[in-house]
Amino acid sequence: MKTSQILIPTQKEAPNDAQIISHQLMIRAGLISKLASGLYSYLPMGLRVLQKVEKIIREEMNNSGAQEVLMPVTQPAELWQESGRWDEYGAELLRFHDRHNRAFCLGPTHEEVVTHLASQYLNSYKQLPMNFYQIQTKFRDEIRPRFGVMRSREFIMKDAYSFHLDKDSMQAEFEKMHATYCQIFERLGLNYRPVLADSGSIGGESSIEFHVLAESGEDAICFSDESDYAANIEKVAFSKQEKTNSTSASEKQVLTKKITSIEEVAQFLKVEQAQCVKTLIIKTANGYKALALRGDHELNEIKTQNLLGDFEFASDEEIKSLDLKKGFIGIKDLSIDLIVDYSAEVMVDFVCGANQWDYHLTGCAWDGIKFKTADLRNAVAGDASPDGKGKLVIKRGIEVGHIFQLGDKYSKAMNANVIGESGKAVTMMMGCYGIGVTRVVAAAIEQNYDERGIIFPASIAPFCVVIVPINYNKSTRVKDLADNLYQQYLDAGIEVLLDDRKERAGIMFADSELLGIPHRLVLSDTHADNGNVEYKARNNPEKIEVKFNNALVFIQSKLK
Amino acid sequence: MKTSQILIPTQKEAPNDAQIISHQLMIRAGLISKLASGLYSYLPMGLRVLQKVEKIIREEMNNSGAQEVLMPVTQPAELWQESGRWDEYGAELLRFHDRHNRAFCLGPTHEEVVTHLASQYLNSYKQLPMNFYQIQTKFRDEIRPRFGVMRSREFIMKDAYSFHLDKDSMQAEFEKMHATYCQIFERLGLNYRPVLADSGSIGGESSIEFHVLAESGEDAICFSDESDYAANIEKVAFSKQEKTNSTSASEKQVLTKKITSIEEVAQFLKVEQAQCVKTLIIKTANGYKALALRGDHELNEIKTQNLLGDFEFASDEEIKSLDLKKGFIGIKDLSIDLIVDYSAEVMVDFVCGANQWDYHLTGCAWDGIKFKTADLRNAVAGDASPDGKGKLVIKRGIEVGHIFQLGDKYSKAMNANVIGESGKAVTMMMGCYGIGVTRVVAAAIEQNYDERGIIFPASIAPFCVVIVPINYNKSTRVKDLADNLYQQYLDAGIEVLLDDRKERAGIMFADSELLGIPHRLVLSDTHADNGNVEYKARNNPEKIEVKFNNALVFIQSKLK
Known part of the structure; x- marks a missing residue:
């Protein structure tokens, strides 16, 4: 695509309400636009990133055997009354009445709807296990929306819900989802950690959060320096310790x-x-x-x-x-x-x-x-790891995923039964598995930026390559070479952006760095004299001269 | 995919509230599930169809140069007050207050939000024309939701909005969208017609509806039998006629x-x-x-x-x-x-x-x-076509798309200006272009069905091919052949469904016909004896024996 064909409203200054770096950079790079408190539009470049995140999540969820569905955003109050959450859930649940004065809410999560669905269509143990997921708009009426899309009111979530005949099956799917989430965050190119967590208001027995590590993270996470142990600081459990002998000191x-x-x-x-x-x-x-x-x-x-x-x-x-x-x-x-x-x-x-x-x-x-x-206290750095291996290190993380073993909390309240092998009705066991899709984009930026802007992981960058021709609108030679290279990349299926604007080189460089495009090629008359293009990776200050005729192969090898 | 891995809850009976065939068949084939009045969940097979429709629309919109964005579902009242529609729009606009008692609505359409967006980011005539689109959940609080997803409250729409310096540019984009829509409905495999229409409550000067022709259509459309003239019956304009001489009859x-x-x-x-x-x-x-x-x-x-x-x-x-x-x-x-x-x-x-x-x-x-x-009347069949060529024929249609030349209705009210070539502020001209994505699925079914069920156009069928093995769970030979064929198709990138259930052949045939899968292959021991598989197209009663070794190439030629 050519820059002239796509809205990229970069700006030098971040708005006053943007306190964290991802919020500042997403506005400055023209990825999002604020409509109202906690409500953001995704502009073309931002949506490209979001869709790449969605695609990776969708592929891995499908690979895991989960089935994609799409449930309504608006949910009838009756289902929430059945589960008991209509009264339990606080003011974050946005409630309203339709023209016939029936009560509804905007879904912050879909346990009720999916359990209702499962109770309609799952009748026999033979159909189990089954895992339904959707990638969908959610709404939480945050009292103080902030940090851009990190804590917005309307956001996109991948939420999955699995149904099981028994606890073993539930636990097996939990393990599978654990592995699927690892695969997703690997592919997203993020430095992440799964950590033991508290189940909070969703309920259930066991839960693991997935955190993207970043200094600006809201959560403190404890790791063992010698084992795989990792837990949210709130969740690190300590045991009774052996007493040593009394001291001889006197009071x-x-x-x-x-x-x-x-x-x-x-x-x-x-x-x-x-x-x-x-x-x-x-x-x-x-x-x-x-x-x-x-x-x-x-x-x-x-x-x-x-x-x-x-x-x-x-x-x-x-x-x-x-x-x-x-x-x-x-x-x-x-x-x-x-x-x-x-x-x-x-x-x-x-x-x-x-x-x-x-x-x-x-x-x-x-x-x-x-x-x-x-056991009453929070962990501190240097504590012995609860698994007995090594000492705890504390880092900051941003929660981007959370998987739960729900047990029968919803299925019992809502009578979601199947006929078991013995012919008797069995309450299904459930798991649920969420990823904050819009939040992943912000977290990726919190983890990957420098003073010039975003450094997107290649897998979710809006474009893989940007071609910056100097004097594209004046030098026919530069224009021809740039157009030629652009076409070569398009033909090879590479997502390339050609900056065809009449802007100063400095502005074009700054914009492509702000946007975090991983690979940059610069073409000028000087380079053309030598038959070269100049290559620079976004995450490396070094500039390399590459033969024009090798520029396709060179980039292809970088993208592998 | 194997049938055992995907929820396909087919049923023999349609629910009582399903009056039209697409509603009956979408429920019976397990494509959708009713959550509440006018609210439907898309089950796995239904979502596959929906996503295919979305993909075609997205590709053609991108080809046309439109830019995809994603705006919030929830919209602040202030913008609707600015455009004047907060008071004009009736009870279909679902309004509510957030926890801070600020007024919002669920977006039935996004003219206000996109005009606000354009006024922020489009400042110069040099940026024009620009066309933004999104594929997104909409909400209209219909007084009497009915006909399944044909007239539901929550639905998915592709809505596009273009911005122009002048009327000529607006008209040029209108023509481009006209061509793009034709391309979209062609690719969807639908028998459709663009027809002159009334602009209704959206406003503006000129508009064309796109109708899928089907006997059950809510709208009557008039066509000339000799020219391209086509218009919604409400829109057929008649002129004053030449009077003939008075009669001699006496009163x-x-x-x-x-x-x-x-x-x-x-x-x-x-x-x-x-x-x-x-x-x-x-x-x-x-x-x-x-x-x-x-x-x-x-x-x-x-x-x-x-x-x-x-x-x-x-x-x-x-x-x-x-x-x-x-x-x-x-x-x-x-x-x-x-x-x-x-x-x-x-x-x-x-x-x-x-x-x-x-x-x-x-x-x-x-x-x-x-x-x-x-001119006070509706057209009737046999009327002279208003373009002077031929007579009018009347058919029934389902409105699935609508394109408008909005002019400055919204941009004027909301001060969406750019600096023109002369340096003076110019109010932008706008076009808007909608497709009811969920409605397209229903309309496709209204146009393509028989007594056995849906006959999906190949481009939007949930799967292209279904393999029905007889005694898959008893005959090792049948199982091996079926698995082999299934793998061949998967490797060739063909969307294939293998019916691996322990069901009677009749049930498997009925399900695949109800679902409207275009191509069916049956494998039994008898066929295996002859080295054959049996082929049947969904839209043709004829059954053909095909050599097993040719079954891949045979289907590939059908899919071309």
């Missing part, structure tokens, strides 16, 4: 006037934060609880919730009402339940609050104190 | 007791309906009007509205209040304006009501009566 009360934070206390007392214990007070449905953690550790709210149910941190007034001194809370003589994190439990000779204003205790131990223990 | 009043309808009067008086004049009374903003038409003609409501504005037929009470006698209204001594259709104006020696209970007049003429004339 002392020390004046720590107005020194309340762990940082300050550790500095003042010249000890590591890891030698301090901090005590947090929370309010649960079963009263207040004190939680003790090592000073350098953070409370994991999901683990806490799983253990104690919904909770909130106690307010200053509430702490006061318990006769506790904020900033000086300790572990001794508490009137409320104390739960100690596994890592804190094995500490000896530690510092903690004295439960008196302006005093801490040093040389503490747990002897004589009544408490329960639990 | 008589005859008793027609309780005989009121044109049919009865003509029969009773032994004259043709074409020899009678009927007078209709309507109520307009400017008072009541009497409209006179030839007895065998029908009032064209669009022409009437274009002439007199919004109107309704007068009620019995209103007719009474005008001192007129329903069933016996005539043309003489009326107290209200009389408008006579061109075809009635040239009548002589005709019958009409006597404006007295139980009496008609015969031998009437227009002499001495005060009236205006106009």
Whole structure:
């Protein structure tokens, strides 16, 4: 295609609301256009990228034996009432009434519709397993849409739902989808990791997230430096540890006037934060609880919730009402339940609050104190990997995929049964598998850019090659050579863009770099004098002279 | 693909709400599944057909130089207020509020969004012309969704919008899209006709509909039997006719007791309906009007509205209040304006009501009566073609495409300007071009079916070839041959379905015929004894024995 035939509205400045690099670059490169908060149009170059991502996902899903379907965006309330999610799902579910005053929603996900479909068409165990997927527009009414297409309201998702006679079959499909997703993200050319994850509001028993690694990622992911272990930081589980012997140190009360934070206390007392214990007070449905953690550790709210149910941190007034001194809370003589994190439990000779204003205790131990223990904290870099191999490293990731073993959460609520081998009705087991298609494009950019713009992986670049002729509109020789090369590439089935604009070379170079086209060929009268074209890869500063007559073969070898 | 790997839920009975054949067959063949009124899921076989239609449309639109984009389904109210359609558009526009109480709609069409887009990115005449298209989910809240995907609420449309510096460029693109649409419907293998049409609520100056011809079509289309003239019946325009001399017949009043309808009067008086004049009374903003038409003609409501504005037929009470006698209204001594259709104006020696209970007049003429004339009627078969060549034939059609010259209706309202050659701002001219993608599938079936099911055109059939082995699960020889043939076809890139189910031959034959797969090969032990396979085309009852070794080449020649 020629640049004059396609809208590529590049711009120098990013809009003010674009906080992250992918949002800035997608606007600057003319891939997307904002229509309203969280609503974006895909312009021609952006849609080319999106369609390449879709094509790879579709091919691999088909290879896996999944069947493509297309369900409506609009969904009747009745199905959501049947599953129970009409009331559970928050304001992100956009609800409306049609002209006959019937309630509907815009689908943020399709568990209800597909389970309804399966209950209509799957009647016998002989039909199972079956996996349906679609690539389709979804809507979530985010309270604060941001980061461009990374967290937009309308977006495209590949969502798949599988149906099974039993748990073994469900798990087998989960493994197959795990492998399929790896294949998809490999082909997309992304540095990604599958990580253990929490199932969240979708429900179910087991889930794995697929993250594209990028410094700007919203999620922290923990990896073992010696094994394949990887998990979302929220999901890293620690076990009870072996206690070492008690220390001989003896407890002392020390004046720590107005020194309340762990940082300050550790500095003042010249000890590591890891030698301090901090005590947090929370309010649960079963009263207040004190939680003790090592000073350098953070409370994991999901683990806490799983253990104690919904909770909130106690307010200053509430702490006061318990006769506790904020900033000086300790572990001794508490009137409320104390739960100690596994890592804190094995500490000896530690510092903690004295439960008196302006005093801490040093040389503490747990002897004589009544408490329960639990896994309460987030992982930190250097923690032993839960699989016993190596230490944990923490990186940032962008969640682009998520696979779940749903079990019978939806099929039970919606009576999705088949006749089993014995002739009795069996509730089907389900899995579900999502990829944020539009989000993949943004994540690919977060992972692959430099100061000049996007560096698209070859598999999803809008064009593979750009030809930049200098003086295309003035030099007949350059024009003829450029047109000749362009036609050679077209004939060879290579996706090539010929920049035929009357622009300065600098602008054409800048645009092709901003757009992240992997391979660039420059043609000028000087090059023509030598029978050459100049080649440069987007991800390599080096420029190479290539014989014009070899320019096709040269690029073909690069594209292999 | 093997039948066991894909959901094909064929059924013998059509649901009660399926009134038309395409709806019945799409449900029976397992192409679609109803989710709620006007909402359908595409099952795997249906989606294959839909994607083939989309691919052909996409290729031809790209060939025409149009650029594919993707705009959001949800659209902010502000844009529709700017164009004026927020108030104009009726209840079919589904409106809702987001969680921040901002008003939105689900897009039934995208003129506003694309004009807004164009006003952002098109600044100079040098960028024009430009044509943007998308293939996307649309929503219209039909008051009575029916006929399956033919008139559903959620549907897929290819909508394109072009932008121009002037009318000439707009007309040139209109011609180009006309040719592109012809190419698309040719490739889809459909018997179609482009016809002159009314622009309706989209607005603009000139429009052409593309109709798939089918007896069940909602629209009547008039063709000349001697020229290319074709128009929607509503759009056939008639001119004033030459009057012949008055007749010598003299007017008589005859008793027609309780005989009121044109049919009865003509029969009773032994004259043709074409020899009678009927007078209709309507109520307009400017008072009541009497409209006179030839007895065998029908009032064209669009022409009437274009002439007199919004109107309704007068009620019995209103007719009474005008001192007129329903069933016996005539043309003489009326107290209200009389408008006579061109075809009635040239009548002589005709019958009409006597404006007295139980009496008609015969031998009437227009002499001495005060009236205006106009083109008020629908065409009928046998009318002279408006282009002066031949007579009109009437066929039924299903509207699947519509192209419009919009002019500046939207660009003016939304300030979509470019800098023209002279340096001054110029309002862009626009065209818009739609194809109902999901509707094309239904229309293709309305045009191509028999008592056994669908007869898909080869270009959009879900599979090109079906292999039906008899005793696939019992005869190793049949299984080996069938698998061998299946693999040959796969390797040759032919879309083949192997029916590997343990079903009776009759059921397998019935399913492949219901699904409309163009080519069928049957393999049995008997055939194997002779080294043959049996071939049958879906659209031909003849069965042919083909040598197994030639079966690949044979099918390849059929697919050419």
